[in-house]
Amino acid sequence: MQALTFITMGSKPEASKEIRDALVGNARARLLADCDDPDQLLADVLRLRPSAVIIILELENLEKEFVLIKQLAATCPETAIISAARDASPALILGSMRSGAREFIQLPIIADEFRTVIDRVVEFCAGVENSSRKNGRVIAVFSGKGGAGVSFFGTNLAAAMGVSTLLIDLNLQAGDAAFFLGLDTKYSLTDFVNNRARLDDSLMTSLVTTHSANLAVLAAPLEAHEAEDIKPQDVVEILHLLGQRYECIVLDLPHTFDPVTVAALDLADEILVVLTLDIPGIRSTKRALKVFDRLDYQRRKVHVVVNRWSKNIDVQLQKVEMHLGEQLIGFVPNDYRKVMDSINLGRPLVQADPSSKITAEIKRIAALVGGNGHPTSALPRKKLLGGMFNRQRPTAGLELSEMPDPA
Ligand SMILES: Nc1ncnc2c1ncn2[C@@H]1O[C@H](COP(=O)(O)OP(=O)(O)O)[C@@H](O)[C@H]1O
Ligand SMILES: [Mg+2]
Numbered sequence: 001m002q003a004l005t006f007i008t009m010g011s012k013p014e015a016s017k018e019i020r021d022a023l024v025g026n027a028r029a030r031l032l033a034d035c036d037d038p039d040q041l042l043a044d045v046l047r048l049r050p051s052a053v054i055i056i057l058e059l060e061n062l063e064k065e066f067v068l069i070k071q072l073a074a075t076c077p078e079t080a081i082i083s084a085a086r087d088a089s090p091a092l093i094l095g096s097m098r099s100g101a102r103e104f105i106q107l108p109i110i111a112d113e114f115r116t117v118i119d120r121v122v123e124f125c126a127g128v129e130n131s132s133r134k135n136g137r138v139i140a141v142f143s144g145k146g147g148a149g150v151s152f153f154g155t156n157l158a159a160a161m162g163v164s165t166l167l168i169d170l171n172l173q174a175g176d177a178a179f180f181l182g183l184d185t186k187y188s189l190t191d192f193v194n195n196r197a198r199l200d201d202s203l204m205t206s207l208v209t210t211h212s213a214n215l216a217v218l219a220a221p222l223e224a225h226e227a228e229d230i231k232p233q234d235v236v237e238i239l240h241l242l243g244q245r246y247e248c249i250v251l252d253l254p255h256t257f258d259p260v261t262v263a264a265l266d267l268a269d270e271i272l273v274v275l276t277l278d279i280p281g282i283r284s285t286k287r288a289l290k291v292f293d294r295l296d297y298q299r300r301k302v303h304v305v306v307n308r309w310s311k312n313i314d315v316q317l318q319k320v321e322m323h324l325g326e327q328l329i330g331f332v333p334n335d336y337r338k339v340m341d342s343i344n345l346g347r348p349l350v351q352a353d354p355s356s357k358i359t360a361e362i363k364r365i366a367a368l369v370g371g372n373g374h375p376t377s378a379l380p381r382k383k384l385l386g387g388m389f390n391r392q393r394p395t396a397g398l399e400l401s402e403m404p405d406p407a
Contacts, residue, residue: 175220
């Protein structure tokens with residue numbers, strides 16, 4: 001399940017704060033925007049397509065608010081409308097339900113009731129997803145530690161998807177994904193955000209940079225200071241807009257849990273965590289998995305991929321899996337020379353060297369996450385024994401022999 005996104009509207013600060021606090025206190029909920037004006041609400045809902053809106057009704061404005069609910073229900077049927085009020089009469093509740101609200105929240109909030117409302121929104125969203133899902137698959141590539149190979153793996157994964165794919169570089173301060181693909185980009189996320197009001201098909205096409213038949217890139221801001229201009233809501237909007245145009249979107253993410261990265265992770269269908277098999281790598285992966293648990297991501301959307309894999313790494317993989325509580329779904333071999341050549345020449349290895357072992361493994365992972373099945377259920381478990389770091393026994397190759405040979 002993805003996190004639920006909310007926009008709230010209310011003109012009384014205390015009531016708005018109460019709703020905000022309740023949302024912030026719920027691990028599944030993300031507040032995208034908070035407004036006090038119906039026009040702003042409509043514009044925000046159209047732009048951000050939240051899972052739900054919460055409208056705090058004011059007795060003196062009821063008729064107008066019912067009209068607003070009707071309007072929202074007609075224009076954004078995929079968003080659940082929830083009304084809330086302090087002095088609720090049966091007529092008020094009935095009126096809001098008849099206008100199109102699905103739930104009602106009585107203020108002050110009772111924690112149990114609020115949880116029930118959130119559960120109902122989850123059910124509603126599951127129904128919407130089953131009936132009308134047209135958006136491309138969003139695959140986020142992440143690592144808790146810099147240098148693990150997120151950009152290398154992410155760019156090659158995007159190039160290996162075999163369907164129309166957009167790579168979005170969300171390393172806002174120092175993105176290099178376009179460089180990895182040998183592209184000199186003129187436009188970036190900044191232009192996308194700055195031209196939000198007039199984005200149409202042709203403008204969107206001109207702001208992404210085409211790499212090859214099935215691959216385009218939306219580059220990170222060209223200047224580091226422009227990173228500040230990009231907000232989590234922008235990422236939500238961009239993913240909604242571009243998700244309708246590509247079968248797959250691959251996100252090259254930074255190594256932090258800043259709000260923009262979390263917004264992107266929230267919307268991802270699959271998260272691939274890139275792990276290098278050293279102690280800092282394993283620790284940072286464990287930390288990241290704990291954050292995903294706190295963000296209430298279902299573990300089935302999270303997959304761990306080993307990068308820079310070598311038979312000579314003296315690690316007991318089963319112990320790593322047990323420690324992380326996650327199966328390792330891929331092993332991208334270590335090949336410094338090939339990888340450096342590919343990066344320096346700006347030619348993704350999966351295209352430049354189709355017969356390499358790195359290519360074979362990345363294509364296999366692309367097929368796993370690009371399909372409809374869940375990667376982990378498609379993989380046989382590997383039989384591995386012993387302690388995690390087997391420094392005493394240089395025979396780990398025996399247990400690791402089922403892994404792809406490093407090039
Ligand atoms: N499979 C690999 N084999 C050898 N070296 C690799 C591999 N993957 C990445 N590297 C090296 O690691 C460096 C960092 O990779 P990069 O993708 O920029 O990491 P990140 O985006 O996680 O910071 C690359 O410059 C490359 O030299
Ligand atoms: Mg990177």
